[in-house]
Amino acid sequence: MIPSRTELRTEAIVLRAIDYGESDRIVTFCTADFGKIRGIAKGARRSRKRFANAIEPFCCSRILFSRRSPDSLALIEGCDVLSHFPGIRSDLEKTLAASCLIDLTDQFTPEDKKSEASFCLLLDFLRLLEGTALTESLLRFFEIRLLRISGYDPVLDRCISCKTPIVKEAAYRFDAAKGGLTCNICAPGSRDAIPVSLGTIRTLLLGREMEIDRLGRLLLSDQSADESRRLLAHFIRHLLGRELKSVHVLNEIRRLYV
Ligand SMILES: [Zn+2]
Known part of the structure; x- marks a missing residue:
């Protein structure tokens, strides 16, 4: 019997996103409640409306996803953008700095192990970078x-x-x-x-x-x-x-x- 999917919600920051197939994107998130997760956003490149800019690197969203087990690829059902960090995105040096923050978080955060501290640290520093000079x-x-x-x-x-x-x-x-x-x-x-x-x-x-x-x-x-x-x-x-x-x-x- 195929185990059923459980629907889950959490706040998440995009660490990485790559194109997959014709119109999908595979996204790695640092989440508040489930550690680092990988999920597929179906049709993300075709329907801009559904995911808007929620799956761009270092965007923070509330995501809805489902998965069969903690180690399976999650299906991203929807994203509500909490902060897109426009102040960072409009500044080249800050954008590069944010890329360093997410890369480092990605490297030091284990997959599928709850790490609320990593999520909070990354969010705190993105906010700091958004509001102050680099x-x-x-x-x-x-x-x-x-x-x-x-x-x-x-x-x-x-x-x-x-x-x-x-x-x-x-x-x-x-x-x-x-x-x-x-x-x-x-x-x-x-x-x-x-x-x-x-x-x-x-x-x-x-x-x-x-x-x-x-x-x-x-x-x-x-x-x-x-x-x-x-x-x-x-x-x-x-x-x-x-x-x-x-x-x-x-x-x-x-x-x-x-
Ligand atoms: Zn000594």
């Missing part, structure tokens, strides 16, 4: 919070080897393989570790803990922006085994404008 700190604070949610929280408040809490007098490096800071006594001049100043460490710790609506005011100095970009890019590349294309593109574009 800053280096916004990208870095997203990355560090996503790492925490995903269980890859880097150790930044003490040396990962000797466990001594960070102090002003010591020098630190970030060791991606170990997943945290090492002091200069434990790993003097370790080849693969990135030197990082105390100011950068403290700002990253603040950016990880601070309430979201106060984050926009916490800016990184040029030195901290540079160090934290290198540190987090290096760590994320180490975890994923590659660099994300969207991150590479954003960095290239930003270099042109600096």
